[in-house]
Amino acid sequence: MILQTHFRITDTHLDDLKRHLFPGDGLEASAIALTSCNKINDQIIFLVQDILLVPHSECIRKVDYLTWPGKYIEEAIEKGEGKNLSLFLIHSHPSNLNQFSIADDESDQKVIPCIFAAYNQLHGSVIVTPEGKLTGRFYDKNLSPQYIDKFLIVGQNIELVARQSSSNVMPFSADMTQSLKNFKVGVIGASGTGSIVIENLARLGVGHLVLIDDDVIEHKNLNRILNSTIQDAENQKSKVKVLADAINQYRSDVVLTILDSKIGTQPAIFEAATCDVLFSCVDTVSARMYVDLVGEHFLLPIFDIGVTIPTGSKDGKPFITEVCARLDYIQPHRSSLKDREVYTPDSLRAEYLKDTSPDIYEKQLQEGYFKGVHEEAPSVISLNMLAASYCINEFIARTFLFRQENNSNYARTVICLGANETEYFKEDDFTSVSRTNVGKGITTPLLGMPNLGGVK
Template sequence: MSTTINQPIKLAISEAHHAKLREHLFPGDGLEAAAIVLCAQSAAHRYVVNQILLVEYVDCSERSPDRISWPGTAIEEAIDLAEAHALSVVLIHSHPGGLLAFSAIDDDSDREVMPALFEASESHLTRHGSAIMTSDGAICARLYDHQLMITPVSAVHLASDELLTWQASEQGSLLPTPMAFSTEMGRHLKHFTACVVGVSGTGSIVVEQLARLGFGRLILIDFDEIEFKNLNRILNATLDDARNSTAKVARFAAAIPTYRDDIEVLTLKASVATREAIELAGGGDVLFCCVDSFEGRQVCDRIAAAFLQPLFDVAVTIPTRQISGGIAVGDVCGRVDYVKPGGSTLADRGVYTAEALRREYLQQVAPNELTKQVAEGYIKDVAEEAPSVISLNMRAASDCVMEFIARAYPFRQEPNAKRARTQFSLAAGEEEFMGETDFSCVPNPYLGRGLIEPLLGMPRFAVSEANT
């Protein structure tokens, strides 16, 4: 696996937690209010909001437009909850006046509270911090280590129907979101990390777009090697790659620096269903799922929830129909799902089911027990070693990346909420859209878990198994 350089600290929060905080911190009286945020790590440089504890207004000894005092008992309760999983305690309060920066009063408060917070914590490795929110929902935060050295949180991410990123200027104002497709958008993307799982027919085209759009860091995960049958649909793949069985991720790690000298590419030749892959994926700000297995999609679903990452899942298929004398193309289809943390998951949407996972597992370990293969390739009911599908893959991969752009740098005339799923039929020349409200959604127990053991709430990824 490629090594990584030091990254700026980032924080991610779910839509529900953000709404809860904003409602509490701005009750409408123009006075400061406070809460405590417990954060789990999803990587060494990235934190995710796991729990929120509200400080009741009546428990505060002072509330004014520019100052708040609240009891130490609230912090003691937070420390008790945090210790079980080494969570970070972040004290957050509102700035009704709109300053997205820490005031001198805030600095004085931290100098008094932070030493006591670390003294009460057992772990010297866990960082704690403070944060502020302005009435528009923007958040600015900073973390302290045990020596009370300050590290600013460079950006706070919220994946809702839009992908919001809050970065404060030195003057205490919010840096604006660039216009879609502008040069400034490319510069802005340099601060983002994208994780792509599956770097084959569709995934290779997604990676190529992300690299050329301007992402500053790419995490590429794929277990497979390049074969001759892949050469007609994997970008940058060569005959020498096929002869030498070059890893798909290695091909892109070598190709991207030939046209970008300001990008970091991390690669892992492994299944996403491994502890190493999950830990590496936790460093991404956004997750692109380009796999063709149900297990791969399930793991990506869990990763996105645990690490509070927006998930873009892409798939293509060519249904067939029986005609006299053989089989003909029935349709040419593609699908892109956007999953926001806390919204309907790929499981909720039926992209994979328990039965599909079971059948796929049996196909791997006991194929003779099944009468029909689960994964039938691009063209249904037709055995094709090297299907000529790069044009279809290009269309679907473009739709996938455009979905990301439309949410990070909004440009649509209709609300993004109506595009939780996009499906296209090239045979019929049609596109269909489904909104978030078109899917049922059950509570997600994996939301904001970060690296809490067992990873993704799945015992097979526990530390003991990884070390045996």
């Protein structure tokens, strides 16, 4: 069976590669990537954990020819074997040729068998052009090659390079719609904000949507979940099924995967791991923790949305102090939602009351959008739409690059309608202290969480 294959790398690793591979002398250069190899359903996902730069002086380097020094192959094998990592031989094509040459084929036939002789894992090779374009293939133990279908470069910008896809796509154009067909996007949470994000992504032309939510439609949320009906509420139809059915009414070319489950389950985590981008539209801190961990382990960019209406009290009567929407863009190797205190150990413990003290938890849950005031069916669709719109445009800005400033200036956006202010935070405004599992992929236990157990 031919599997779909992904190769993911952070912008920092790619920048290191490009500086080393293109020193300015017009000659080929080399490096070795150590990647975790993750087999999930019908997909193989290679996640770059480390890069070994091969010194220029250790190779015979020409404009269109390169030799691989055995010393560095052995060093890579020593580093990779203990963790069963896949090794990828990476070299530059200064001529800008974005395909493997006959010399490349001959080189792989000599070097790749030596790696397989050391340990059995999938290994391969990758070409990098001066423009940063990537082409790659991997081999099985029979030295049968298969090309990598998608390269995902994750950082301040998001670059998805699918085989034979076009580059330099104009934002908001028909070409952008065509380019988005290559994306598999996961949306966790299909309620007020999530349904609007899903509607945007579907109508923009995303090729594969994964919808994850374990809840059903109720009468109380008909005023803010798009495409929901009275009949859906009476039948307690699942939110993801309602939204998928609606999309099928206007898209015949979309692949839809729906999971009527929480994100903190093995099936949902594995499905999210196969996406290219994740949108977090959840209303619990534990769900945000799981999304955070999925992004870190599987090298995925995350857009997380939160809306709230804090209240005060005067003369025994509540009043609104502010109307807020928050958008965070999270990179797997930089500050996390935990680092930014979107969730904390204290908030996770408080939420744990759901299991130990349900009465107390229910009181907290009922506060919902209005902090301090119970509202069964708040009229917040306009706020949800505002937050969702900012989120989708942020995704487009990082994928199709229309901003006049660097995207690093927009790690967080906070919109305060009461004060009529919008505040932006840079990535440098946050400190990353919790990233210890970048690119590890499938672990035992999954995501390092004992409750998720081992992987079968």
